[in-house]
Amino acid sequence: MTKYPFARLEEKWQKYWDEHGTFRVTEDTGIPPEKRRYILDMFPYPSSQGLHIGHPEGYTATDIYCRYLRARGYNVLHPMGFDSFGLPAENYAIKTGTHPAATTAKNIEKFRQQLKRIGFSYDWEREISTSNSDYYRWTQWIFLKLFERGLAYEAESPINWCPSCKTGLANEEVKDGSCERCGTPVTRRRIRQWILKITDYADRLLEGLAGLDWPEPVKLMQRNWIGRSEGANVLFKIPADENIKNEISESVSLEIYTTRPDTLFGATYIVIAPEHPLVKKITAAAQKKAVDLYVESAAKKSDLERTSLAKTKTGAWTGAYAINPVNGKHIPIWVADYVLAGYGTGAIMAVPAHDERDWEFAKTFNLPVIEVVKPGKDMQADGTAPFTGEGISINSGDFSGLATSEVKKQIVAWLKERSLGEAAVQYKLRDWIFSRQRYWGEPIPIVHCPKCGNVPVPESELPLKLPEVESYKPSGSGESPLANIDEWVNTSCPRCGAPAKRETNTMPQWAGSCWYYLRYLDPHNNKEFVSRDKADYWAPVDLYVGGAEHAVLHLLYSRFWHKVLFDLGLVNTDEPFKKLINQGMILGEDNQKMSKSRGNVINPDVIINESGADALRLYIMFMGPLEVSKPWITSGIAGVERFLERLWHIGEKISKTAKAEPLLVKLLHKTIAKVTADTDSLKFNTAISAMMIYSAELSKLGDVPVELFEPFVIMLSPYTPHLAEELWEKLGRKEPVSCAVWPEFDNELASDDEVTVVVQINGKLRDKFSVNPETSPQELEKRALSLQNVQKWLNGKSPAKIITVPGKLVNIVVK
Numbered sequence: 001m002t003k004y005p006f007a008r009l010e011e012k013w014q015k016y017w018d019e020h021g022t023f024r025v026t027e028d029t030g031i032p033p034e035k036r037r038y039i040l041d042m043f044p045y046p047s048s049q050g051l052h053i054g055h056p057e058g059y060t061a062t063d064i065y066c067r068y069l070r071a072r073g074y075n076v077l078h079p080m081g082f083d084s085f086g087l088p089a090e091n092y093a094i095k096t097g098t099h100p101a102a103t104t105a106k107n108i109e110k111f112r113q114q115l116k117r118i119g120f121s122y123d124w125e126r127e128i129s130t131s132n133s134d135y136y137r138w139t140q141w142i143f144l145k146l147f148e149r150g151l152a153y154e155a156e157s158p159i160n161w162c163p164s165c166k167t168g169l170a171n172e173e174v175k176d177g178s179c180e181r182c183g184t185p186v187t188r189r190r191i192r193q194w195i196l197k198i199t200d201y202a203d204r205l206l207e208g209l210a211g212l213d214w215p216e217p218v219k220l221m222q223r224n225w226i227g228r229s230e231g232a233n234v235l236f237k238i239p240a241d242e243n244i245k246n247e248i249s250e251s252v253s254l255e256i257y258t259t260r261p262d263t264l265f266g267a268t269y270i271v272i273a274p275e276h277p278l279v280k281k282i283t284a285a286a287q288k289k290a291v292d293l294y295v296e297s298a299a300k301k302s303d304l305e306r307t308s309l310a311k312t313k314t315g316a317w318t319g320a321y322a323i324n325p326v327n328g329k330h331i332p333i334w335v336a337d338y339v340l341a342g343y344g345t346g347a348i349m350a351v352p353a354h355d356e357r358d359w360e361f362a363k364t365f366n367l368p369v370i371e372v373v374k375p376g377k378d379m380q381a382d383g384t385a386p387f388t389g390e391g392i393s394i395n396s397g398d399f400s401g402l403a404t405s406e407v408k409k410q411i412v413a414w415l416k417e418r419s420l421g422e423a424a425v426q427y428k429l430r431d432w433i434f435s436r437q438r439y440w441g442e443p444i445p446i447v448h449c450p451k452c453g454n455v456p457v458p459e460s461e462l463p464l465k466l467p468e469v470e471s472y473k474p475s476g477s478g479e480s481p482l483a484n485i486d487e488w489v490n491t492s493c494p495r496c497g498a499p500a501k502r503e504t505n506t507m508p509q510w511a512g513s514c515w516y517y518l519r520y521l522d523p524h525n526n527k528e529f530v531s532r533d534k535a536d537y538w539a540p541v542d543l544y545v546g547g548a549e550h551a552v553l554h555l556l557y558s559r560f561w562h563k564v565l566f567d568l569g570l571v572n573t574d575e576p577f578k579k580l581i582n583q584g585m586i587l588g589e590d591n592q593k594m595s596k597s598r599g600n601v602i603n604p605d606v607i608i609n610e611s612g613a614d615a616l617r618l619y620i621m622f623m624g625p626l627e628v629s630k631p632w633i634t635s636g637i638a639g640v641e642r643f644l645e646r647l648w649h650i651g652e653k654i655s656k657t658a659k660a661e662p663l664l665v666k667l668l669h670k671t672i673a674k675v676t677a678d679t680d681s682l683k684f685n686t687a688i689s690a691m692m693i694y695s696a697e698l699s700k701l702g703d704v705p706v707e708l709f710e711p712f713v714i715m716l717s718p719y720t721p722h723l724a725e726e727l728w729e730k731l732g733r734k735e736p737v738s739c740a741v742w743p744e745f746d747n748e749l750a751s752d753d754e755v756t757v758v759v760q761i762n763g764k765l766r767d768k769f770s771v772n773p774e775t776s777p778q779e780l781e782k783r784a785l786s787l788q789n790v791q792k793w794l795n796g797k798s799p800a801k802i803i804t805v806p807g808k809l810v811n812i813v814v815k
Contacts, residue, residue, distance in 0.1 A: 004648035006612030010722040013736075014116055022738055023078070023121040027537045031075040038077045038538045039066050040517055040577075042546030042554070045509075046082045046107035048092065051114045052594065053602040053620075053632060058545045058583040060617045061626050061684065063120045065543070067718035068679045070121075071742035077538050078121060079520040081128035082108050085136075086509040087165055087181055090440035093472045100440040100472065104131055114605065118613045119721050121738070126523045130512025131440070135519060137463030138529035139511050140445040142561065144456045145568060147446070151197045152434070154454060158275055158299070158341065159433050161189035166474035167437045168193060170508065171430055173553070177305045188299045191478045194444055194505060196432040198560045202226055204574075205429075205559055214580040215627075221551040227428025231259035232412045233345065234421035236270060236322035238333070244284035244319045254278060254322055254333075257344030257426050260354065261415070262407035264326045265396040266372035267349035268362070270333045271315070274298040275341035282333060284319025291316045291335055298337040306337040313338060313361040324349075325420045326411070327397065336361060342430045352386065359386040372396050373404060432557065434508060439472045439481045441506030449493035449500040458494050464502075480504050513554050514561040517541055517576060532570070540573045548582040555580075581682065584629035586620070591631050602632050614720040615640050621684040621719065643692055644723060646699050647716065651727045655703035667697060668708055669749035675715045676745065684719070691715060706731065711743035759784045760811040766793050777804040784810040 017023065039062050044055060066078040082104075089100040089107075108129060115122070128135050146152040160169040164184035168191060173180045198205075206226050209219045235253045254270065272279060274295040283291045294316035298306065305311065315336035322333055338357055339348055352362035353371045362369055375391045390404035399407045415421030435444070445457035445464045457464050467488040472481055482504040483489060493500040515529070521538050522530040555577075562576040587593060588600025595601065607616045618640040624630040660668075671694040678687035694712065698704050710731060717724035717737045728737035752773060757780060759767040767789040771780065781802050784790060794814065801813040 002648075002652070004612075004645050004723070006614065006644070006722070009726045010117070010119065010608075010613050013722045013725045014119060016725070016736070017121070017738070018116070018124075020736075021125070022736060023123050024125055025075060025077055025123050027534060028075055029537075035073060036075045036077075036538065037066075037069050037542045038540070039069070039543045040078075040520075040541045040545070041080065042544070042550065043081045043083050043513070043516060044111060045086055045088070046084055046104060046111045047088060048103070048107055050107075050110050051604055053586050053604055053607075054547075054594070056118055056604055056616065057586055057620050057626075058547075059115070059120055060118070060620050061581075061583065061682065062543070062545050063617075064621065064679065064684055064718040065682060067121055067721065067738065068742070070738070071714065071717070071740060073741070077126075077520070078123060079126040079128075079523075080115060080120070080122040080124070081126075081516060081520065082111065082130070083509065083513050083516070084108060084129045084131040085441050085507075085512055087167075087438065087440070090438055090472050091165075093440070099468075101131065104129075117608060118604070118617065121721070126520050128516060128519050128523050130516065133463040133465050134526070136442045136512060138519065139442050139507065139515070140457075140462050140464060141459060141529060142515060142565070143442075143507070143511070144445060144459065146196060146564060147454075147456055149564070149567075151200060151564065152194060153197065154192065154194055156190060156192050157195065157433075158188050158190050159193060160186045160303070161191070162186055165438075168433055168435060170433045170510075171303060174303070177301075188301060189478070190299075191437075192435075192505075193433055194435045194446075194503070196434045196560075198432045198557075199427060199429055201560050201563055202228065202427045202429050204563055205556065208559065208563075208575050212575060212580070213578060215548070215582055218548060218551045218555070218580065218582065222556055225429060225552040225556065229259045229426050229428075231257060231424055231426065232261040232408075232415065232421050233257050233424040234261065234264065234325060234349065234415060235419075236325060236349070238278075238282055238320055238322050241320070244286070246284050246318075246320060247281040252278070252281070254347055255345045256347045256349050257424060258349055259426075260351065260408075261411050261421070262393060262396075262399070262404050263351040263354050263372050264324065264349065264411060265393075265399075266351040266353050266370045267324055267331060268352060268368040268370055269331050269350045270322045271336045271339045271348050271350050271358075271361070272318075272333060273339045273341040273346040274335050274337055276335075276346045278347075279318070279335055282318050282320040283335075287317060287319040291318060294335055294337075301337060303340055303342075307340065311338075313357065313364050315361060315365065317365075325415065325418075332367075334361075334365075343428060344426050354386050354388055356386055356388065370395060376403075432560075434511075435505035436508050437474055437478055437480045438506055439466070439469060439474075441508065442511055443482070444503040444505055444507060446503040447491060447493055447500045448503065449496065449498060451498050452493055452495045455493055455495045455500070461494075480506060482506070510554060510557050514558050515565070517544075517558075518565075518571065529570075532572070535570075536572050539571060540575060541577045543579045543581065544577040545581045545583060547585075582627060584625070584627050586623075587629060587631040589632055589634065594632075602634075607637065611637055611641055612644070612722075614723050615644060618643070618688060618719055622688045624685055626682055626684065643695065644720065646695055647720070647723060647727070650695065650698050650704055650709065651730055653701065653704045654706055654709055654731065656706050658701075658703040658705040660705040660708050664697060664708055666749050667694060668711065669745040672711060672715065672743050672745035673747075673750035676742070679718065688719060691719070713737060714740045714743055755807045757784070757807065758809045759787060759790055760809060761790065761793050762813060763811060766790055773807050775806070777806055780804050780806065780810050784812065 041059050041062050066076045069076050084104045089104050092103055093100045160174050162179040162184055164182045174186050178185050234256050237251050237253055239251050240248050315334045318333045320333045321330040350358040352358040352369045372395050373391045374394050393399050393402050393407045412423050443464045447455045449455050467485050469481055489501050491502055518530045521534045558576055565571045566574050590600055592598055619637045671690050674690040675687045713724050713727045724737050754770045755773045756768055756770050767787045797814045799812045800815050803811040
């Protein structure tokens with residue numbers, strides 16, 4: 001027997017697919033909409049390290065599914081591209097002097113070779129790269145549409161700042177107080193920014209989640225990030241007081257937002273954010289130094305650090321007081337960093353008896369605690385902590401004795417009648433900080449004119465290309481390296497012709513990935529970002545596979561942009577991705593996340609060199625369910641190597657004259673049924689197991705009947721495409737197996753002749769027996785009661801009840 005020559009065969013068939021455009025797809029209008037599928041992988045950032053073992057997991061899953069769908073007669077769009085703008089390429093340029101474009105092109109070539117080497121069936125003619133000017137022309141065009149609709153605006157605002165990357169970060173890019181990219185602790189800085197008004201779409205982003213077939217944890221993360229809450233805006237008057245010597249000469253009003261207006265009588269102090277515009281005005285002269293120092297300290301912390309429940313509460317008293325509108329009491333105004341300027345009104349009423357953070361703050365600074373809600377009949381309060389639930393109002397004037405829900409309604413109405421407040425809805429979601437003070441990103445197509453203000457670059461002048469620069473190093477002052485290129489910055493106003501300056505901030509890496517799935521539909525169109533007829537043919541994405549780490553970054557941003565494009569009438573659906581699957585993480589052999597520092601990284605190239613691409617594909621899918629994280633075990637690949645060798649040797653024993661035994665015909669149909677169902681539901685590991693069992697039976701034959709092998713090769717082809725192509729060719733077929741039709745199974749042959757029925761007594765397993773699946777419930781009861789072991793356990797007692805589940809169990813209940 002010859003050894004399975006995987007290296008030669010894989011190179012042969014990859015070349016064949018490439019030369020023949022086997023996986024090229026067109027918009028065939030003869031194929032009905034129900035037989036079209038758009039299957040998408042989250043495209044990779046082309047790092048210098050190349051693919052890691054986590055990439056092929058999701059990519060192999062979608063490739064198997066796409067090959068299967070094609071065999072079932074579907075027209076399948078399955079593209080690939082590269083998310084090629086971003087900090088790593090720029091940082092490498094700073095370090096080496098190599099232009100980011102050159103580094104990126106080299107890395108993309110490496111990625112493309114690796115992906116082709118694994119045998120993925122992408123339509124490479126649709127490849128896109130977000131850093132290609134033909135692509136980012138349309139990213140800039142979409143930005144201008146956002147600008148035209150008032151959804152892109154410029155403002156000076158406090159942002160997260162990474163001292164290492166020397167750029168601003170969106171809230172979503174800060175993890176545990178540090179830069180998601182480099183791990184450096186994030187500080188706060190006030191800087192000129194371009195901001196996208198994602199908050200205008202908060203309700204629609206929230207409501208749209210209900211109709212998506214996405215993992216519940218991802219939907220929950222988005223719901224929590226959007227953070228819709230209902231409550232009230234309430235006005236607290238701050239009286240002028242000559243004694244404290246602040247900057248207010250007459251009363252001013254401070255608006256606060258609360259989700260618990262029913263607890264107003266328990267408000268014993270006010271807290272305002274360090275960035276609140278009233279801080280300087282209301283702070284007493286005696287408190288100014290302490291407050292200034294506190295504000296300066298808070299500016300260095302990220303939002304996450306400031307709002308952590310675990311942190312010790314800090315603050316500074318302003319020396320000023322506000323008047324509680326429901327009882328007229330004067331309560332002190334404090335500055336504390338656990339209140340954020342961007343959430344609500346940047347000010348809260350503090351009710352320490354019924355809020356954990358307020359309770360901790362009050363205990364720290366010895367502030368009054370007044371109970372205004374007591375638990376209902378079936379509830380109990382822990383006296384050592386605040387009662388944060390709903391219950392019955394107490395110490396609340398005319399509202400005492402009412403249930404929380406009723407007090408909320410009545411007290412808001414009372415406030416509204418007196419122009420002291422009104423019902424309000426707030427969101428945790430903040431507008432998207434869209435500027436980056438770096439070079440390697442899409443230039444923002446805006447010109448700053450002293451006369452006309454912010455003027456969009458005319459569409460006819462897009463793409464606005466990145467200029468060549470000598471230094472990519474960010475200034476750290478808040479300006480990008482582009483600001484130093486006078487010949488690029490200095491321009492004329494597109495509207496009035498006066499001297500003007502270009503915007504020097506660039507877009508974040510997320511910009512290009514917000515809409516890339518649409519460009520795949522029409523990648524060579526130089527007149528529009530996607531033609532409506534192609535969007536109508538393919539969109540939305542039927543299945544999107546990628547990591548859960550993108551739940552509140554890429555996935556939220558893409559949904560926002562897509563809804564804007566839908567409102568513009570440019571796409572056919574309100575949501576971009578119908579079904580989402582998050583593949584589990586492949587861990588190192590030590591059960592830890594793979595990383596260079598741990599030395600547990602697996603390079604897919606090494607596996608392919610030693611065992612072949614089909615072995616890599618098969619093992620990654622055989623390790624366990626797609627969505628579950630699992631450790632890589634190098635020794636485990638030997639099992640799939642043996643399976644592939646077995647298949648190769650079976651292929652050398654094919655006979656056109658040998659007769660198929662009935663038992664093997666039945667096993668074939670059961671295997672087709674199992675592999676069809678499991679592949680259709682993405683249960684690839686169990687489909688592989690079924691094929692292993694079938695191949696073991698075939699390997700026992702001296703001559704293998706072609707009728708038993710041919711349908712098996714088609715089933716193998718999505719999983720081990722290179723080997724399947726070679727075996728198909730050995731069967732004398734001229735067309736590639738990638739174009740073959742999926743085998744059908746006979747229901748009668750695929751059904752079991754017998755099933756095992758378990759017998760329980762009071763829910764405990766006592767025996768079992770085999771019967772025909774069609775056996776009636778009455779016969780099952782009779783068989784169960786006749787079993788010797790069952791009689792022993794009954795010990796002469798008569799059953800009080802017998803529960804029968806046909807084909808599965810008989811449960812005998814005795815008293």
